[in-house]
Amino acid sequence: MKFYTLRVLDIRFETADTVTVSFKQPGLKAIKYSAGQYLSLIFRINNRRYIRPYSFSSAPGVEKTLNITVKKVHRGIISNHIIDKLKVDDIVEVMEPMGDFTLNDSETRSNIYLWGAGSGITPLMSIAKYAIHNDKAVSVHLIYGNRDYENIIFKNEIKEMEKSFKDVFFARHFITKPFIGDSNPNIVQGRITAAEVKAILGNNKNKLNNSLHYICGPIGLKESVKFVLAEYGINETQIFSEDFEVNRDPKDFENIRTQYVSIRQNAKEPLKVEVVAGKSILDAGLDSFIDLNYSCQTGNCLVCRGRILKGEVKMIGVKQIPEGLNQDECLLCSSFPLTDNVEIEIN
Numbered sequence: 001m002k003f004y005t006l007r008v009l010d011i012r013f014e015t016a017d018t019v020t021v022s023f024k025q026p027g028l029k030a031i032k033y034s035a036g037q038y039l040s041l042i043f044r045i046n047n048r049r050y051i052r053p054y055s056f057s058s059a060p061g062v063e064k065t066l067n068i069t070v071k072k073v074h075r076g077i078i079s080n081h082i083i084d085k086l087k088v089d090d091i092v093e094v095m096e097p098m099g100d101f102t103l104n105d106s107e108t109r110s111n112i113y114l115w116g117a118g119s120g121i122t123p124l125m126s127i128a129k130y131a132i133h134n135d136k137a138v139s140v141h142l143i144y145g146n147r148d149y150e151n152i153i154f155k156n157e158i159k160e161m162e163k164s165f166k167d168v169f170f171a172r173h174f175i176t177k178p179f180i181g182d183s184n185p186n187i188v189q190g191r192i193t194a195a196e197v198k199a200i201l202g203n204n205k206n207k208l209n210n211s212l213h214y215i216c217g218p219i220g221l222k223e224s225v226k227f228v229l230a231e232y233g234i235n236e237t238q239i240f241s242e243d244f245e246v247n248r249d250p251k252d253f254e255n256i257r258t259q260y261v262s263i264r265q266n267a268k269e270p271l272k273v274e275v276v277a278g279k280s281i282l283d284a285g286l287d288s289f290i291d292l293n294y295s296c297q298t299g300n301c302l303v304c305r306g307r308i309l310k311g312e313v314k315m316i317g318v319k320q321i322p323e324g325l326n327q328d329e330c331l332l333c334s335s336f337p338l339t340d341n342v343e344i345e346i347n
Contacts (some may be wrong), residue, residue: 311342
């Protein structure tokens with residue numbers, strides 16, 4: 001795992017509660033990333049170390065800076081810190097770019113559909129800009145849901161992209177709050193439902209066979225889009241979904257009890273922490289002020305991996321075990337102790 005320190009070049013408000021932070025590329029060697037990946041920022045607040053992943057809103061080769069876009073979350077420690085306290089010229093420590101919600105350069109030119117809502121627009125904008133600036137798509141369709149028209153993130157940038165790439169880039173907005181404005185067929189009242197997805201896709205089989213779908217937003221949006229895509233026979237290899245939240249079945253916690261776990265880090269003496277029933281080993285360790293590395297917190301990366309020396313743990317909510325995780329290892333963000341003698345080693 002590589003770490004970098006980046007200087008803030010600019011902070012721009014996209015809406016009243018959303019900012020784009022632009023970082024200067026390191027002078028000696030630029031950080032390489034793929035459109036759609038994320039950057040994990042590290043802050044120390046009140047003597048506790050916090051790590052949060054934020055998707056790139058910039059695209060490699062399009063912007064010279066590394067841009068992330070952050071929406072303020074109620075009681076969100078890091079999002080509030082970034083928006084209220086971060087300043088130009090501040091130095092921020094970050095982890096190397098990660099994530100597989102990306103546009104594969106080896107793909108043939110396709111019809112790309114970007115399905116998003118709210119702050120889920122961030123990686124989709126990165127993919128859209130990279131695709132249209134590098135001639136990676138026959139067409140790019142952005143289908144974007146928001147509560148109201150005034151607070152659409154990147155509203156002006158999307159308009160400019162529609163003008164500059166009018167033969168390739170097409171945007172359609174869905175607004176849930178009652179909206180009265182200019183007669184515009186590209187602004188639809190309501191949510192992105194399964195019926196609306198069908199209307200957008202139409203029945204052009206050739207176009208759909210040569211299509212890629214990127215979904216980033218709440219569960220309802222993902223379910224609606226994936227349901228229709230399955231009905232249309234779209235292959236799963238053509239569908240990509242970015243998950244910022246984990247859905248765990250309460251039944252999976254039936255045998256989970258409050259237990260003690262010993263965490264041994266960097267060959268030092270193990271520290272015993274109480275893992276309250278329903279809380280992950282990672283969260284319990286962080287609550288005990290142990291400086292553990294982590295990033296996605298959804299079981300998709302390997303940053304919080306640990307080796308199980310004793311006892312039994314259960315990983316919950318991990319859809320697919322990441323490649324490279326050994327049988328005697330677990331992901332602390334998704335691991336819950338089953339016995340009271342668990343000992344985990346962190347390198």
